[in-house]
Amino acid sequence: MTHAFPQTVLHTPRLTLRPFTADDTDDTRAACADDLTQHWLPLPRPYTREDAHTWCTRTAHDLRTTGDGIHFAVTERTNGRLAATVGLKKTDWRSRSSEAGYWVAPWARGRGIAAEATRALAHWLLTAQAFERLELKAATANTASRRTALNAGLREEGVLRNAGFTHHGRTDLVLYSLVPADLGSSPAA
Ligand SMILES: CC(C)(COP(=O)(O)OP(=O)(O)OC[C@H]1O[C@@H](n2cnc3c(N)ncnc32)[C@H](O)[C@@H]1OP(=O)(O)O)[C@@H](O)C(=O)NCCC(=O)NCCS
Structure with a gap:
């Protein structure tokens, strides 16, 4: 039997998490072509409008x-x-x-949006979907992503040597996780 998550919409105080639609194409292209996104994520380069449309639809x-x-x-x-x-x-x-990932568009950065969205996703995964573990991996030098993982309530476990890659080459990854036992004691609760 093939498992799949149900089509889902989640809400946080500031955000709505919903499926992508064709209307997201231009903003997705701008966010994925952005220098910081391209620095940390091995997305197509150049990232075209066609790439964004295919992703969204x-x-x-x-x-x-x-x-x-x-x-x-x-x-x-x-x-x-x-x-x-x-x-x-x-x-x-x-x-x-399961393993989480994120980017924030350049026009929305600096307000903790990734942590707020990740916290909602993690809570949904470990409660409504009855999962046992959420993982997140961030390049050792990606301070914003590492802060985001901690702000979302995840805990640091260790370093995975040479486990990741960007357009600039190989990188070590820091592994973070959240498990159901954390929910009572962490800010993710
Ligand atoms: C990682 C990312 C999603 C975070 O976006 P965001 O939610 O807007 O995060 P914020 O800018 O609010 O910053 C979150 C934390 O990181 C810190 N931070 C942000 N940019 C930083 C930088 N360049 N250097 C050091 N710390 C930084 C902030 O001070 C904040 O820390 P605090 O909670 O201690 O105050 C965003 O930087 C991004 O899209 N990066 C490119 C894609 C990426 O790296 N994805 C993750 C791959 S694992």
Whole structure:
């Protein structure tokens, strides 16, 4: 049997997490072509409007229906504009573990949006979806992502040597996790 997460919309005080649509194409292209996003994520380079349209209308949805994960477009409740993405990938249905990832668009950075969205995603995964573990991996030098993981309530576990890559080469990754036992004691509760 193929497992898949259900089509889902989540809300936080400032944000809505919902499926991508074709209307997200131009903002997704701008966010994924941005220098900081391209520095840390091995996305297509150059990142074209066609890449963004395919992601918003096909790939993000296929990754849910095939069971790999779920990818949310994150919009601000005040203006409805796309601010970020947060998602799950490499889901292991047998051990009930999945891996989070995110970017925030340049126009929405600096206000902790990634942590707020990740906290909501983590809580949904470990409660509504009854998962046992959420992982997040950040390059050792990616301070903003590492702060985001901690701000979302995850705990640092250790370093995975030479486990990641960017357009600039290989990198060590710091591994973070959240498990159900943390929910009573961490800010993710
Ligand atoms: C990582 C990312 C999603 C965080 O976006 P955000 O939610 O707007 O994060 P903020 O700018 O509010 O910063 C979060 C924390 O990182 C810190 N931070 C941000 N930029 C930083 C920098 N260049 N150097 C050091 N710390 C930084 C902030 O001070 C804040 O820390 P605090 O909680 O201790 O105050 C965003 O930087 C991004 O899109 N980066 C490119 C893609 C990426 O790296 N994805 C993650 C791959 S694992």
